[in-house]
Amino acid sequence: MASSSTTQPSVENMNENYMQVGQTKDVLLNPRAPSEISGLLTANEADTNNNLGGGGTSYYKCPSNCTFDVTCDSTTLCSNCNRAMNSLTRYVGKKVVDDNVAVQNGFVKDVVSFMVMDDLVIQPMSTISSITLLNKFNVKEVGTLQEKIVEMGMDQGIKLLKASLQSKMVLTSVFLK
Secondary structure, eight states: OOOOOTTSOOGGGOOGGGBOTTOOTHHHHSOOOSSOBTTTBOOOGGGTTOOOOSSOOOEEEOTTOOSOOOBSOTTOBOTTTOOBOOEEEOOOSOOOSOGGGOOSSOSBOTTOOEEEOTTSOEEEOOHHHHHHHHHHTTOOOGGGOOOOOOOOOHHHHHHHHHHHHHOSOHHHHHHOO
């Protein structure tokens, strides 16, 4: 996985033309946790006992408690034990996402591909940027490159977060031990 310099574009300075209509980069750059997630993220103290209210949305988790996954659909299967996630759980905290900010089709337009660099810099992918990157890393034979498909779960997310605070080779350190 390639590393990039700090002058390369990322979400913060990405052109708004790449964003879906009605989406802003602010949701990505300033995420807010909607609830307390098993001690990893804490809710606002003043809001600890408030329910979501309004729409009457119910949240469900795995009855075996084998993951931290939560869903609004009680027929969703647990990613760990494959049981229906039908154990009702309580929402803790205040509602932090407005109804009009719902993400249905992602944040960026479908016609654009993006490249995530080893230091987590994100940039639009194009033929020219790919050739430039191959030249930068002195790749002479494209056939020597290998594709690596990775699984993303809670454990990998935590490892990515930790690695991003300790290294500029985040993806390499987590996925290519």
